[in-house]
Amino acid sequence: MAGRRRRGGSPDTWDGTWEGEFLDTIHGHYKDALDALPLEAMPPLAPRLLDAGVCFGFADPVTNIIANALSSREPEPNGGGTKKRKRTRKLETTGASVEARSREEVLSKIVAGDRPSPPEARTVAERSLEGLVSFLTSYFRYLPTLDALHYLGLARADLLVAVSLIQKDRCCRRRDQLRIRSPAVKTALKCAAVSARQPNFDGFLAGCFALVPQIKMITTQTLSADGSCRLTVQDISHLSRLLADPPKLKRSDKPMNLVAKRFHDPRITASGEDVPGQLTESLRGVLMDRVHEHYLKAVSRFPMKDLQTRHHRGLLKAGFCFGPFDPVSNIIVNTVWYDTAFLPSKEFGVDVICTLRHVESRSVNGLIAFVRSCSPAISEHKAMVYLLKSNLDACKAVRMAKSGECDVADCDDNGYKAAAKAASHPNPEAYCEFVMQSLASVRSTVRSLLRASHMLSPGEILRLSALLSFSSAEALEPTIQLTKDALKRITNYNEDFLTEQSFVHGKVEVALRSYEQYKGCHYDLGVICGVNDCVGKETGIFDTKFQYTHANFWASQDKGTATLFFSEFSNDEDSNYEPICYPVSGLSTQEVRCCYCEYQGVRIVHPIEKCWERASGFERIACGEHNFTNAEIVSRAKLIDNQVMGIFVKDYIYLDPTHDAKLIQTVNRAESVMNLDLDAEMRRIKSVAAAGHYPQEASFLI
Incomplete structure (x- = not known):
């Protein structure tokens, strides 16, 4: 047999x-x-x-x-x-x-x-x-x-x-x-x-x-x-x-x-080193889940108005979880420092952070690079194991890798340089100078300020910003401008974002007020920090959309605490569907699985309550009755979690001519290619190649 x-x-x-x-x-x-x-x-x-x-x-x-x-x-x-x-x-x-x-x-x-x-x-x-x-x-x-x-x-x-x-x-x-x-x-x-x-x-x-x-x-x-x-x-x-x-x-x-x-059965030959070949990719997903928990904690510690009016930019562009403190403190420090050191050309507020996935994925790359730079002999898989065991503390992970024979000082120069590069930091040179030199003089004061786990007050955020202001931030002039076509496209993206944000914010507000009426209490709605609008069946013919949206958001009853909520609501403006709104018991995405959110690669913390009926999605997958399978969920998660280059469409609102020159060049080039007559361009490239030349732009088009 x-x-x-x-x-x-x-x-x-x-x-x-x-x-x-x-x-x-x-x-x-x-x-x-x-x-x-x-x-x-x-x-x-x-x-x-x-x-x-x-x-x-x-x-x-x-x-x-x-x-x-x-x-x-x-x-x-x-x-x-x-x-x-x-x-x-x-x-x-x-x-x-x-x-x-x-x-x-x-x-x-x-x-x-x-x-x-x-x-x-x-x-x-x-x-x-x-x-x-x-x-x-x-x-x-x-x-x-x-x-x-x-x-x-x-x-x-x-x-x-x-x-x-x-x-x-x-x-x-x-x-x-x-x-x-x-x-x-x-x-x-x-x-x-x-x-x-x-x-x-x-x-x-x-x-x-x-x-x-x-x-x-x-x-x-x-x-x-x-x-x-x-x-x-x-x-x-x-x-x-x-x-x-x-x-x-x-x-x-x-x-x-x-x-x-x-395990004492002699026929069970399991070993810690005997793992599947694909486990490294699976382990990255587990590491991303753990990183997401830290980002949710970090978000909850910002004063919501401060986060929504200013620090959302620094969080998504440079709020990485590596640094000399614990991961949550690193996210806060890196966010506030970037917003202090690199003033935006214009400030604007948001109600919705659609996804933290981009910065989380780059943080994972930075953490792995940090550990492997300090311990070059270990594999990527082992680096992730040490990071999980150390609760994402890169210096502890390095000490584990070196069997406790190294100093924290060994985790400085090479580690931070490698991390900043791997994480695609918007200004890696300035970050390395900040974390390796400037921060040393105020490290103990910053650690003391962030020691408690409560929500920071606006005054404490101002004090932290002052501590991290090592040089006066100057307003810079743009070195390169968006082309007319690129500016038009990004303007359209931004308008779409504002329209979607208004819709989601309104639906979440209604859901929260319904929960308040049921419980007899009042909450102040904070930032919405995760949205998946592709839940349920597809509806519509020309304008395809899905039945429901899942979202996480923070809300607070007083200035010292914030509660993470889950909401499910209809994507139709005039739907009679009663929205679901519950506080979640923890920050882990593991307790309740949702095949729709996992398929879209959006980490949403779901409630345990039985009335959330779409928790039966995996049973339909087991029956072979769903329109996607577990294999497709795993494959998409791997693809999405590794998508760190470029920029997400909904992150174009953060494109700043004063700080993102290289990215603007890429956007301009991509827009020019999209507007080319490709048939005519390919004929031109072939004729040039036939003459013995191969133009550089040919590789970009292909």
């Missing part, structure tokens, strides 16, 4: 390249389960196992198979009265006892033949594999199917062992590790059940959670450690009653705590 490939099924979970060794491992678990069950005494167990006994859940694979088979309904043993004997004879006539007479015969129904199985005829082992992959790709962001298979191979198809390996390789913090009560776990389990085509969907989910309080007792008392135990009829009846009437879950019921014992 090794090496056999199977085809068919949903695009995300049955991709046509399934190696037989994965199924061979799963078949071994089914053999152990069959050896443990009293099939001769309880014939109905066999068809139930073949129908619903998938190997995934919160216990080890063999225990999951048995528990899932029992969760459908309680089986009855042979004997024990006339009625039971009659029922047994009836089951025999329908073929149930025939299927249970020989364990090899039942196993042959699990181990499929050489021909590929169509979706409706897949065995319980094949459906188990689909469910295992679906759980992992639905629970973990940025996880391709191939990587999920790799981890399952290392874990010998043990779901929670695979989860533990992924968490270890991704350097998950304690608060981000799997908790069975979390919405993300419940959604992933539903996706797994849908992919595996479980016949009794509700019974399966109830059985999985009912097993949790009993796992330790079942695995240590009823089933032997080596799986060689044979269960009795009384054992099966007892297990069935436990699953039918489980006690309430306790905080101490943590099945992940039992995973460590299963």
Whole structure:
């Protein structure tokens, strides 16, 4: 069976390249389960196992198979009265006892033949594999199917062992590790059940959670450690009653705590260095998520009016999270310094920061370059691991890389130069001089000012700006102007931004006021710091748009605190759709996943409340009913997160002739190419090339 490939099924979970060794491992678990069950005494167990006994859940694979088979309904043993004997004879006539007479015969129904199985005829082992992959790709962001298979191979198809390996390789913090009560776990389990085509969907989910309080007792008392135990009829009846009437879950019921014992299985050959080839890209997505949390914290510490009227520019152009302080303080210091040192040609206010993605991605590039510059021998992957373990503190990451044998001083010159260059800082020379020389004289004062975690007052921001004013900022004259065509296009972009901003701000304002009325309180709306207007189905014919928008925004009840909110509202002006508005419990995007926001590459923190119905998107992906797949989400996330060159359309409002000469040259050149008669230009280039010359602009056009 090794090496056999199977085809068919949903695009995300049955991709046509399934190696037989994965199924061979799963078949071994089914053999152990069959050896443990009293099939001769309880014939109905066999068809139930073949129908619903998938190997995934919160216990080890063999225990999951048995528990899932029992969760459908309680089986009855042979004997024990006339009625039971009659029922047994009836089951025999329908073929149930025939299927249970020989364990090899039942196993042959699990181990499929050489021909590929169509979706409706897949065995319980094949459906188990689909469910295992679906759980992992639905629970973990940025996880391709191939990587999920790799981890399952290392874990010998043990779901929670695979989860533990992924968490270890991704350097998950304690608060981000799997908790069975979390919405993300419940959604992933539903996706797994849908992919595996479980016949009794509700019974399966109830059985999985009912097993949790009993796992330790079942695995240590009823089933032997080596799986060689044979269960009795009384054992099966007892297990069935436990699953039918489980006690309430306790905080101490943590099945992940039992995973460590299963690592001692000599057949599990996992290692921290043995990771998939694509993991570096996945790890970058995880690092971007962590960076986003720091930017949300930094935004919450600015006085909202100050951020909206001035410092939004410095944040998006140069507010990087690397520097001599913690990441949040670095973002604040770098933002205020840039706005102080490089005065804009004109100031303007905004209500909406559509996305932080651009500056976040460049920050990640800068952090990685910093660590690798100070420790040239380590790989990009290792640099990201150290950054995650150090909570994005680049100097701590360098010390980890050098096994604690270096000084913080080793993190200065080369590291900051490399970081500024990799992050495409608008003025890398000035930044390096600032952070490596000027800042040293006021570092302790700045650190003291930023030590508290409350929202800074306007006075504190002014004081910080004064501390970072090492030279008087002079108003510069533009060295290059936008061409007429480029200016027209950028003017159109800016007008579009203002129109969209007005629409989004109005919708968010209505949503927040509705929440205030419901709660009986008042909030001051702050900055809107994340918008995805591509949620739901496409509507319209000529003017294509989507049904809904998702947005995060800050609002405050007093001057010292700010709360992050989520809102979902209709993209129609006159819609009767009641907007959703909830405060979110944390700043992590991991707790609740949204396939629409992930597909667009927009990091939005979503609420846990059940009334947010579009959380079921991943279940539709698992069914193959969505218009995109997990593979496409992962691919787009990789592309978007690496998009750091150039400028986003909605960031053209920050294009400043006094500071962005090189960028303006690029914009002018791009606009001139767009207005060329390309056919005539290509004929000209070919004629010149035929004469033995190859003009430089040809490469730009091609």
